[in-house]
Every structure is written in structure tokens, then in C-alpha cells.
Amino acid sequence: MEGIDGSGKTTQLGLLAKWLSAAGHPVFMTEWNSSALVKAATKTGKKKNALTPMTFSLLHATDFADRLLYNIVPPLKAGMIVLADRYSYTAFARDAARGVDRRWVRELYSFATKPDLAVYFRVPIDVSVDRLLARRVKLKFYEAGLDMGWSTNAVESFRMFQGKVLDEYDRLVEEYGLSVVNASGSITEQQRLLRKLVSQHLEIENHEQLDESA
Amino acid sequence: MSNSTNLPEPTETGRAGHYYSYGIPYLPIDNYPGKLIAIEGTDGVGRSTQIRLLREWLEVQGYGVIETGWTRSELMQPTIEVAKGSNTLNKLTFVLLYATDFADRLEKEIIPALKAGFIVLSDRYIFTALARAGVRGVDRAWVRNLYGFGISPHLVFYLRIDEKTLIRRVLQSRGMDYWESGMDLKLGDDIYESFRAYQRALLKEYTSMSEEFGFRVLDARRKVEVIQDELRRQIAAFLAESDVPAAAAVRAE
Numbered sequence: 452m453e454g455i456d457g458s459g460k461t462t463q464l465g466l467l468a469k470w471l472s473a474a475g476h477p478v479f480m481t482e483w484n485s486s487a488l489v490k491a492a493t494k495t496g497k498k499k500n501a502l503t504p505m506t507f508s509l510l511h512a513t514d515f516a517d518r519l520l521y522n523i524v525p526p527l528k529a530g531m532i533v534l535a536d537r538y539s540y541t542a543f544a545r546d547a548a549r550g551v552d553r554r555w556v557r558e559l560y561s562f563a564t565k566p567d568l569a570v571y572f573r574v575p576i577d578v579s580v581d582r583l584l585a586r587r588v589k590l591k592f593y594e595a596g597l598d599m600g601w602s603t604n605a606v607e608s609f610r611m612f613q614g615k616v617l618d619e620y621d622r623l624v625e626e627y628g629l630s631v632v633n634a635s636g637s638i639t640e641q642q643r644l645l646r647k648l649v650s651q652h653l654e655i656e657n658h659e660q661l662d663e664s665a
Numbered sequence: 666m667s668n669s670t671n672l673p674e675p676t677e678t679g680r681a682g683h684y685y686s687y688g689i690p691y692l693p694i695d696n697y698p699g700k701l702i703a704i705e706g707t708d709g710v711g712r713s714t715q716i717r718l719l720r721e722w723l724e725v726q727g728y729g730v731i732e733t734g735w736t737r738s739e740l741m742q743p744t745i746e747v748a749k750g751s752n753t754l755n756k757l758t759f760v761l762l763y764a765t766d767f768a769d770r771l772e773k774e775i776i777p778a779l780k781a782g783f784i785v786l787s788d789r790y791i792f793t794a795l796a797r798a799g800v801r802g803v804d805r806a807w808v809r810n811l812y813g814f815g816i817s818p819h820l821v822f823y824l825r826i827d828e829k830t831l832i833r834r835v836l837q838s839r840g841m842d843y844w845e846s847g848m849d850l851k852l853g854d855d856i857y858e859s860f861r862a863y864q865r866a867l868l869k870e871y872t873s874m875s876e877e878f879g880f881r882v883l884d885a886r887r888k889v890e891v892i893q894d895e896l897r898r899q900i901a902a903f904l905a906e907s908d909v910p911a912a913a914a915v916r917a918e
Contacts (some may be wrong), residue, residue, distance in 0.1 A: 562757060
């Protein structure tokens with residue numbers, strides 16, 4: 452599940468997981484930048500605002516490699532459905548928005564398992580900002596792109612930085628065939644579409660299994 | 666500048682003092698006055714002694730010198746230490762943690778120093794990472810792309826020793842540890858056998874990189890002074906033909 456902050460993807464992911472579990476599918480959740488391995492470095496770097504676009508990119512790739520090994524590949528091998536809150540596309544979008552070479556980041560993540568389905572929750576920047584501010588979320592330094600020094604105002608910086616991230620996501624939709632969900636719609640509307648996308652996929656998998664046993 | 670041949674204009678990419686490959690787009694390298702000199706080699710070849718002596722010699726001549734070493738970044742050193750102790754690293758995270766450390770030092774130490782006209786003496790360089798990754802079976806093209814943001818040094822000296830000497834020197838100095846014995850490769854339970862196989866594989870990796878990256882190979886089994894003389898002779902020749910005049914030479918005129 453991909454999308455900028457305030458796109459609602461985490462809410463959608465939670466509802467999807469409930470539905471899949473209720474239907475008897477074993478589900479495993481994994482979240483961007485959550486491994487213990489790089490936590491200390493990320494924390495230090497963020498606290499001191501010491502991360503450069505390159506070290507930011509590499510730390511996230513390290514986190515991803517760690518989770519791939521421990522949290523993504525084993526559940527896949529065990530036949531579970533892995534639901535990833537953000538995947539390599541997040542790196543492609545954010546790192547490019549920070550000025551890292553697009554080709555370099557793509558090759559960096561070439562060790563990643565290609566997802567069976569990648570959904571992008573597309574939301575206009577205004578909607579995303581409204582949602583985050585309504586929740587009284589304090590915009591974080593790196594999420595708001597304050598490290599780029601484009602604006603000292605967090606909201607203004609967020610708009611500029613995430614605007615660039617949105618542009619990058621638009622490239623990715625075409626390049627990687629991401630399924631787009633209009634994330635300005637109602638929660639139930641989006642969830643209905645998401646479940647449809649996922650169930651199509653599960654059906655295909657079932658057909659394959661039937662074919663094999665035939 | 667005469668250019669009468671039909672050869673295509675060489676690109677900056679990969680040339681000494683420039684990025685190896687894609688580089689860091691937001692930090693364009695523009696004919697910086699500084700020079701980057703890497704001293705490579707396995708453990709026990711006396712890199713730090715040679716660097717200390719080189720620094721002294723260069724500073725006497727009036728060159729500004731900055732040293733940088735592997736895993737010495739402020740950002741990553743604690744994490745790397747913890748990770749090495751926890752045995753949860755796999756070959757990819759192992760490579761990526763070191764690459765992060767290198768990126769941090771490159772952006773915060775090496776590039777600013779080159780820009781300011783320093784001679785940067787690097788105790789180990791990306792070749793250490795490439796060798797360790799190679800031994801662990803990490804895809805060669807992938808790890809070379811990963812380090813494509815590195816700057817190609819002006820000079821790379823590879824201090825080479827043979828397997829036997831290497832093993833004795835490491836045992837004498839700090840003994841075998843888990844990582845330097847390649848125990849993560851699960852070559853066997855016998856730490857000495859694993860250590861030997863690992864160090865042999867590392868030497869092979871360095872040899873295979875000699876040509877690829879234009880190493881100047883020095884026999885590191887010789888006396889410290891002999892190696893130092895050789896290093897100084899080659900560095901002096903390089904500096905003489907490049908545009909960095911020594912302060913001492915200027916004063917003598």
C-alpha cells in the first residue's frame with residue numbers, strides 16, 4: 452500500500468487485514484522503517500537532523516533488507532498474505548524528491564521481491580494536509596521535507612516536498628503498473644474498491660492452484 | 666588543448682576525482698582542488714602506520730591532510746557495533762550498513778575536504794566493502810552500482826601480503842574475531858579453518874579488483890620504511906604532475 456502521509460492508506464490497510472483474516476487468510480503486516488536494526492541510527496540521525504538524502508535513503512534500504520529477510524520472505528514462503536504499509540515505491544518517490552538519482556535508487560532496491568499487487572492511494576496535497584492538521588498531527592521534520600530547507604514553515608514545506616513526492620508517484624504508476632485508488636473518496640468506497648482489487652488477485656491465485664492440481 | 670583523435674570525448678564519470686557512476690546529483694563535483702588517496706589492504710598490512718607517516722611527511726611539506734577510516738562515521742558507528750554483536754546481520758544488511766557509513770563520511774568529510782583542497786588519506790576505501798561483499802556472494806553488479814556514488818580516488822595503493830603472513834599477523838595483533846573469521850559464512854565450526862578460508866577468499870577478491878580499479882600494488886611484507894619510501898616516491902610524482910604545489914617548494918623558489 453503506497454501513498455503520502457494523510458492519504459489514508461494505513462486505515463485502509465487495517466480494514467483490509469480485518470476482512471482477509473475474517474475470510475480465513477493468514478495475514479502478516481509489515482511497516483516501513485520498523486526494523487530494530489537501524490532504529491538507533493535513524494533516531495540519532497533524525498534527532499540531530501543529521502541525515503542527508505543519501506544516508507536517509509541507505510538507512511531505509513537497510514531497514515527494508517532486514518525486514519525482507521525476517522518479515523516478508525518467511526511469511527510468503529509460509530503461504531501468508533503479507534500486507535506492507537509502504538514498499539520500495541516509497542523510497543523511489545521520496546528519495547527522488549530529495550534529489551537522489553532515480554536510476555541508482557531503483558537498482559539499489561533490485562533485491563526486493565516484486566509485490567503481487569501494489570496499490571497507490573492518490574490524494575491531492577490539500578486533502579492530505581487537511582486530514583493531518585485535523586488530527587492535530589505535528590508534521591515531522593523529514594516527512595515535511597524540512598531537511599531540504601525550502602521553507603521554515605512546516606506546512607508550507609510539507610506542501611512543497613510532498614507535492615514533489617506526488618509527482619514521483621505519478622511516474623511510478625506508469626512505470627510499475629500501480630493500481631490507483633482515489634483516496635479523496637469515502638473510507639467505505641475506497642475499501643470496497645480495494646477489496647475488489649485484492650479479491651481479483653486471490654481468485655487468480657486459486658485458479659492457478661486448481662490448474663496445477665488438474 | 667589538442668584533440669586530434671577521433672576518440673569520443675571521455676566522460677567525467679569514473680575518472681579520478683569524479684563519481685564512479687550515477688553519483689550524488691545534488692552534490693556535483695566540479696574540479697575540486699583536493700586529492701583523494703586510498704590505502705587498501707587486509708588486516709595486518711600496516712595501513713595505519715603508513716598513513717601516520719605519510720601525514721607527517723605531507724604536512725611538513727605544507728599540504729593540508731585529513732584522514733578518514735572505515736566505519737568511523739558518527740552516524741553509523743554505534744549501530745554497526747551493535748549489529749555486529751547481535752549476529753542478526755545478513756549479507757545485504759551487512760553491505761548496506763557499511764555503505765551508509767561511507768555515504769555519511771563521503772558527504773560530511775571527504776567531499777568538503779576535497780573542495781577545500783585537502784589531501785584525503787583514506788584508511789581502506791570502498792574496495793574493502795566490495796571484497797567483503799564478494800566473498801559473501803553478493804551480486805557484483807549490484808554492489809558496484811550501490812557504490813556508484815563513491816568518488817574514484819586519485820591513487821589507490823594496495824598493500825598486499827600472502828595468506829600465511831596475513832594469518833600470522835592477525836593472530837599476533839588482535840586474534841580472530843567472529844566477522845574477520847567469516848563465521849557468518851558458516852564455512853565450518855573450526856574457527857581457524859574458517860578464518861583461513863575467509864582471508865584467502867578476501868585476498869582473491871582484492872587481486873581480482875587490482876586491474877578493474879587500477880591499484881598500485883605494494884608488497885607489504887617488506888620493512889615499514891621501505892614501503893613508506895615507495896609510497897612517498899609515487900605520491901610525490903603524482904603531486905608534482907598535478908596542480909597542487911607544496912608550500913615548501915613555493916618557499917624554496
